[in-house]
Amino acid sequence: MRNKIQDIMREEPSAMLITDNWDDPVINMDINFNQHNARRAGLGKTDIGLSLLSVTEGIPVGSLYDGSILKNIYLKNIGYNSLEDVTVNSMLPNITAVTEEESIQRMLMDPERKQLLIDRLTSGRPVKEISDSISFEWKDPVAYRYNGQRAVIVQCNNAYGFTAEDTRLALEKKINERIDFPDGYSMKWLGEYxxxxxxxxxxxxxxxxxxxxxxxxxxxxxxxxxxxxxxxxxxxxxxxxxxxxxxxxxxxxxxxxxxxxxxxxxxxxxxxxxxxxxxxxxxxxxxxxxxxxxxxxxxxxxxxxxxxxxxxxxxxxxxxxxxxxxxxxxxxxxxxxxxxxxxxxxxxxxxxxxxxxxx
CATH class of the missing domain: 1.20.1640.10 (Multidrug efflux transporter AcrB transmembrane domain)
Structure with a gap:
């Protein structure tokens, strides 16, 4: 619907600078979180989110001024070829790793295995072990609303030699002739009108x-x-x-x-x-x-x-x-x-x- 109205505006000689208020779609990452495996590893959704953020956009850790422009400092982890192989680490020690009966028996039999205990407490898990799948989908970043209802604002300027009302009347006639709005959809004129x-x-x-x-x-x-x-x-x-x-x-x-x-x-x-x-x-x-x-x-x-x-x-x-x-x-x-x-x-x-x- 939005594209059809913009096409009509482009065809109208009295209209110029056609645009709308919706941003370009962005890639949305959808992770099918496996709660059982993640709980055994002592990991949560926040941990997996931070770990994936560190290898994609980066984690903001500070800022600095480049002249009069404030810029952020990001901490980024590189070296991964696949997001499924990214290691997810917990912000807190994995207590469940030392509460299992088998682990306690091994440590009692070999008191020198302190390094094993440290590794068990601090080691992470790959994303593929605590999630069933990762999928990607293009989505709109923001759903704009007008008076509480989702809306798309398509706008243009009147060309030189035409008034805003001349452009509006010309567009209104063409839109009414060529576009039939389905049930639940309506059109409202904003701007100067x-x-x-x-x-x-x-x-x-x-x-x-x-x-x-x-x-x-x-x-x-x-x-x-x-x-x-x-x-x-x-x-x-x-x-x-x-x-x-x-x-x-x-x-x-x-x-x-x-x-x-x-x-x-x-x-x-x-x-x-x-x-x-x-x-x-x-x-x-x-x-x-x-x-x-x-x-x-x-x-x-x-x-x-x-x-x-x-x-x-x-x-x-x-x-x-x-x-x-x-x-x-x-x-x-x-x-x-x-x-x-x-x-x-x-x-x-x-x-x-x-x-x-x-x-």
């Missing part, structure tokens, strides 16, 4: 609270519910410019674009507050309501557009950036179109909410 999905979830979960606080601030500012409602009704108009900017530029509507779109809320509210405050100020000075709507819209058009224009010009260097390009396009399009429409729509809503009629 998961990060973006999780971020959007957490972002929009807190958005209603932010909207409530912003509306409360506007109510406190105007001492009125109608004027904040007028501003909030104009906010969706900014997304006309966002859609146009994304469509014209060809940028994906990614997480950073969503952040830019949400950031427009504050800018649009600021423009609405400036316009409504000017309308209310002119009406308060005695100007006719209809004249106040027209005059405030024309007088506030230049400063509002100049403020929006500086922000739009500041976003230009980010358009070519792979990560922040979608955010820049979303802010530029939404701010340009949204500001113009807002300056024209707010007076209309103001007239409807406050029952201002043209004579």
């Amino acid at each position: 998961k990060a973006s999905t999780d971020s959007n979830k957490y972002l929009f979960r807190s958005l209603p609270i932010a909207v409530i606080f912003m509306f409360a601030v506007l109510v406190f500012l105007f001492r009125d519910f109608k004027k904040p409602l007028i501003i909030f009704l104009c906010l969706p108009l900014a997304y006309i410019g966002i859609v146009m900017g994304i469509f014209v530029s060809g940028k994906p509507f990614s997480f950073v674009a969503v952040v830019g779109a949400l950031g427009l809320i504050g800018m649009m509210i600021k423009n609405g507050v400036v316009l409504i405050d000017e309308i209310a100020a002119q009406i308060k000075t005695g100007v006719e309501p209809v004249e106040a709507l027209l005059s405030a819209s024309s007088s506030r058009l230049r400063p509002v557009m100049m403020a929006s224009g500086t922000t739009i010009l500041g976003m230009i260097p980010l358009i070519s950036d792979a990560m922040f390009g979608p955010m820049a396009v979303a802010i530029m399009g939404g701010l340009l179109v949204g500001t113009i429409i807002t300056l024209m729509i707010i007076p209309v809503f103001y007239a409807l909410f406050f029952n201002i009629k043209c004579d």
Whole structure:
């Protein structure tokens, strides 16, 4: 399954640097331990493991620094042609060798046989005498898991000129067409897709609270519910410019674009507050309501557009950036179109909410 998905990635022109998180298989040595023979020889599994380690990888006995690099010192036993002939020695004397009745009788009859006693206490046994067989098998060194289940992470990068979402959609289509996952197997997209999905979830979960606080601030500012409602009704108009900017530029509507779109809320509210405050100020000075709507819209058009224009010009260097390009396009399009429409729509809503009629 892993190889099939990697083959699909290699065929896809928008994918590059294909790899996975599983290491190369390693040789696993399986020893059929004979417990009866090993016990008579006074040997255990630890003894046979250390003895085989000494003739294969070596036993680490210390370390030293080669400049600033720490290197281990290994003790290695050489001279064996077969692992079955490796001598296994015990870390403790073989007491069973001198507790047998026959051995005790021989030592009592010949007290000078001290060397025989020492040999019996310290002598080892070949691996083949304390094991029935030795076999080798290729196995994966580590079984990786994701959320407690065994998993293989196959990954790649998007090629130059393609976004990560473009590559993901192309691969998803081919994988769904060519691979049928058996029962018990499933596929899950991680990487940038998961990060973006999780971020959007957490972002929009807190958005209603932010909207409530912003509306409360506007109510406190105007001492009125109608004027904040007028501003909030104009906010969706900014997304006309966002859609146009994304469509014209060809940028994906990614997480950073969503952040830019949400950031427009504050800018649009600021423009609405400036316009409504000017309308209310002119009406308060005695100007006719209809004249106040027209005059405030024309007088506030230049400063509002100049403020929006500086922000739009500041976003230009980010358009070519792979990560922040979608955010820049979303802010530029939404701010340009949204500001113009807002300056024209707010007076209309103001007239409807406050029952201002043209004579």
